[in-house]
Amino acid sequence: MADSVSVCVIGSGYVGLVAAVCFAEIGHRVICVDNDEARVKILRDGGVPIFEEHLPEMLAKHLGRGVEFTTELAAAVRDCDALFIAVGTPQGASGAADLSYIEAVVAEVARSIDGYKVIVEKSTVPVYTNEWIRRVLYRHGVDPSRYDVVSNPEFLREGTAIKDFLHPDRIVVGAPNERSIELLRRIYEPLTSGTYYSQPGALPGPCNSECPAKIVVTSAQSAEIIKHASNAFLALKISFINAVANLAEAVDADVEDIAEGMGLDSRIGHKFLRAGLGYGGSCFPKDVAAFHQVAQQYGVEFQLLREIRKINETQKEIFFNKVLQALWTLRGKRLAALGLAFKGNTDDIRESPAIDVIKRLLEAGAIVTAYDPAAMERAKEVLPPAQNMMYADGLFDAAQDADAVLILTDWKEFGDIDLAMLNRAVRFPIVIDGRNMYKPQLMLEHGFTYVSVGRPANYLAQEGKPRKFAN
Ligand SMILES: NC(=O)c1ccc[n+]([C@@H]2O[C@H](COP(=O)([O-])OP(=O)(O)OC[C@H]3O[C@@H](n4cnc5c(N)ncnc54)[C@H](O)[C@@H]3O)[C@@H](O)[C@H]2O)c1
The missing domain is CATH 3.40.50.720 (NAD(P)-binding Rossmann-like Domain)
Structure with a gap:
């Protein structure tokens, strides 16, 4: 012990x-x-x-x-x-x-x-x-x-926080002297020596007694920057693939294929190369902004950080335009919003792109029925229930008689929907997917008009494809 x-x-x-x-x-x-x-x-x-x-x-x-x-x-x-x-x-x-x-x-x-x-x-x-x-x-x-x-x-991520804490990629300790480093080494010793992983009842995960957690010892300044730089870099990956997604759409390419082809390069990797509505949560938006501010304070022009944020903001506007393009007018339209949390597996709605998109839809006169497996109570604090803002007990309840279904959060359950049942529930079979949860061909086979991110939109043949808006 x-x-x-x-x-x-x-x-x-x-x-x-x-x-x-x-x-x-x-x-x-x-x-x-x-x-x-x-x-x-x-x-x-x-x-x-x-x-x-x-x-x-x-x-x-x-x-x-x-x-x-x-x-x-x-x-x-x-x-x-x-x-x-x-x-x-x-x-x-x-x-x-x-x-x-x-x-x-x-x-x-x-x-x-x-x-x-x-x-x-x-x-x-x-x-x-x-x-x-x-x-x-x-x-x-x-x-x-x-x-x-x-x-x-x-470095924990909400949704997998306990596992991330006990199975960290690295433990960073920025300390001024041996005495304080020693105490931190003692605290993390069960993870860095691997003794925790061979204990009965230890939470299984990527680390084990042969390959325990690694500790990186630095100065305090370097450790502080490691955190900001790591988050900014992950946000950069998301904004980068989103910018690529917008180009892919403009030239009828498929961002999922592009991300696959890029991610197989071991120097790049697949993680965080997921096109969608952009990043949110309590960390990336504020940390990228704070990192930018710090760089400016110390006289360093770090324009790239501004660009990461700009792409992220624009991504929500682009999605809103997709909804508009698919539905023509929004006043009085009934929309099912699947997802409120900033990502799947959490009830955190801080800086959630889903919430921003719903606010924009409500402003445009739409009637929204939302469903989220965990975040509805928190969401009600910022989007109080009203005649035009309703909450459903399940995704099919939300989709009942909807003019379109919008997927806003990447909960696993939103990628496993019984599509035949969904088609029977909705008023019009239109899915606008901000998280690329489905293959466009599958949606077409189930009779849906399907609009996603960075991939050609699939409109049912009889409908014809509307002209694309310039964003
Ligand atoms: N949430 C994440 O995924 C995550 C991951 C890594 C790092 N971080 C960072 O960790 C920090 C905390 O994030 P969080 O998401 O846990 O925040 P949080 O808002 O969920 O929790 C902060 C807690 O601190 C308490 N608190 C505030 N002032 C206090 C005081 N004077 N005395 C005692 N308690 C006080 C609040 O009541 C609250 O419960 C932030 O700097 C965040 O950027 C967050």
Whole structure:
């Protein structure tokens, strides 16, 4: 078993909660602090506030044993050796990350430090945040011998967060000295030595005892940039293939074939070469903006980052035009919207392209009935139920008598629809697919007009193809 460390995780959102239960899973004693009392109560009562595979079982396994939840930061700080800050770093008005939650936490920590602690940035933060954390502690009168500040960015993806945490591609530790590196090595030792993977009940995944997780040790600045640069690069891949998709459409080529041909090159790879409605979520949009802002602050022109964002924004407009082109007018049209979450397997709707598209359709006078396997409750907060905005219990309910079905999120269940049944449910057999979930030929065989991204649109022969709009 691990050389157990007392860990405090501040923030119990997607990152903090997952980190807290996974640290308990690898043998540490964890206190997870959140200032949202309602959330802490749910967690203490064994509730799971977010939709995430394996999280309910992990939480049930460790609650009250390896992991506790509290609102009392001061006591948690005193009891721990390492403090992981996992609070939000949302996008501020200028595009830069709003670091006020981090500063508030650090100021509070400063009041409670009573011995040596390693303060770890788990949240995604711009370069030099580590220096600001040190400065805030110093200004609050904390003796610098009592802390080190380490950057340990998190790379988990919502939907596969627990598995990503326990089977990471790499663990990045940006630290100023051996003492703090040593503590982080101890914390992650069950993953880097592989002992966790040979334990009974260990979550299976790509790492194993022969091929354990790798740790990369850098300076704090480099670690901070690794996170921003990684997210910006993944966003770039998505925007790149979306730009290629638009060209493919213009010349009657097929972006799925193009992505296949490109992705087989081992230097490129298939991942994130998926054309569609563009990226969303709580990370890519804000991180690309924050990275751009940081580059500008330090006098570096990084125009490519502006272009990534521009392509991503345009992608939603292009999709809206596809709907318009397929349906001619939108006022009073009944549209089934399949998907609200920013991607499949999550209930997160932050910066979801699906939500933006639905808002645009409502503005144009359409009547939308939405269905999402997990995100409907969250969506109702930003798209309240109304006469023109309805929520259905299942995808066929949503599709009943629809003038068209729109696929907006890549949930697996939206790629496995009984197409004969769908055809019977709808008013007109038109599917406009923002996630390329189907082969156009299959849709044609099932009698659908099918419009997707980066592939020639299939209109039923009798209908004829409308002229393409210039976007
Ligand atoms: N969500 C992801 O997929 C993901 C992946 C990698 C990195 N990140 C980064 O991790 C950070 C957290 O993201 P998230 O999605 O978990 O955010 P979140 O909004 O889901 O959770 C943040 C939590 O912090 C709590 N909090 C805020 N201020 C607090 C305070 N002073 N004391 C205690 N708790 C406080 C909030 O109540 C909330 O529960 C962000 O910087 C994000 O960019 C997120």
